[in-house]
Amino acid sequence: MAPPYQRHLFVCTNRRPDGSPKGCCASKGSDDLRLAFKKELDAQQVGSVRANTAGCLDACERGPAVVVYPDNVWYGPITAHDVKEIVSSHFKAGVVVERLVMKLPIERKKP
Amino acid sequence: MAPPYQRHLFVCTNRRPDGSPKGCCASKGSDDLRLAFKKELDAQQVGSVRANTAGCLDACERGPAVVVYPDNVWYGPITAHDVKEIVSSHFKAGVVVERLVMKLPIERKKP
Numbered sequence: 001m002a003p004p005y006q007r008h009l010f011v012c013t014n015r016r017p018d019g020s021p022k023g024c025c026a027s028k029g030s031d032d033l034r035l036a037f038k039k040e041l042d043a044q045q046v047g048s049v050r051a052n053t054a055g056c057l058d059a060c061e062r063g064p065a066v067v068v069y070p071d072n073v074w075y076g077p078i079t080a081h082d083v084k085e086i087v088s089s090h091f092k093a094g095v096v097v098e099r100l101v102m103k104l105p106i107e108r109k110k111p
Numbered sequence: 112m113a114p115p116y117q118r119h120l121f122v123c124t125n126r127r128p129d130g131s132p133k134g135c136c137a138s139k140g141s142d143d144l145r146l147a148f149k150k151e152l153d154a155q156q157v158g159s160v161r162a163n164t165a166g167c168l169d170a171c172e173r174g175p176a177v178v179v180y181p182d183n184v185w186y187g188p189i190t191a192h193d194v195k196e197i198v199s200s201h202f203k204a205g206v207v208v209e210r211l212v213m214k215l216p217i218e219r220k221k222p
Contacts, residue, residue, distance in 0.1 A: 002169050002217040003178065003185055010121065010165065053166035054121065058113050067114065069180035074114055106113040 006048035007091060009037060012065045014056035024056075025063035029079065033064050036080035040087045049091050062102050074102040117159035118202060120148060123176045125167035135167075136174035140190065144175050147191035151198045160202050173213045185213040 011034040015026035037051040059065035065076035068090065075086065078100050089095045122145040126137035148162040170176035176187035179201065186197065189211050200206045 002219065004183060004215055008178070008180065050169065052168065055164035057163065058161065067119070069119065070183045072115060072181045104115055108113065
């Protein structure tokens with residue numbers, strides 16, 4: 001599948017050092033999450049959506065984090081168990097899975 | 112900067128084995144390209160655009176490849192020399208740099 005894509009999914013697979021206070025998506029299983037998306041896209045024969053890895057999306061506290069463009073929909077935290085529903089509802093039927101949408105903005109105290 | 116972003120730039124930094132017929136963005140300097148974007152975003156004080164690495168965007172032949180969402184604008188091949196113009200024109204003024212837009216779709220012979 002070459003670009004452009006109907007939808008383009010980016011899964012944060014950034015890994016921080018162990019013990020980092022923000023945590024990281026990789027330590028929360030994001031590599032498996034991306035593989036689950038690829039597998040489910042194949043299973044549901046969704047050929048118009050590409051699932052890519054991405055560097056840190058800066059949503060560490062809400063990870064594992066993914067973003068769907070051009071919809072600009074952020075999901076997180078999600079697990080591999082949520083993938084089937086996101087693919088069938090959002091990617092096939094065009095209905096965002098509201099209960100999994102990330103709470104934004106992320107408020108942070110300035111250091 | 113936490114999500115959502117006004118614009119979100121993904122730079123393909125995928126590396127294929129040496130001699131791969133498709134080539135790859137990493138061998139064409141995409142790591143430096145991403146750093147150039149980060150530096151220029153800082154220099155032009157564009158705080159609303161995030162520049163992330165991404166896995167293979169499947170535009171290898173037109174790389175180094177980047178995509179800007181939610182605009183869904185693909186650029187490539189581009190070099191670090193093009194970064195200043197993309198930041199000032201597209202990200203600051205909202206005017207896509209047409210001469211650098213990737214030629215799509217990418218026609219491929221089926222194996």
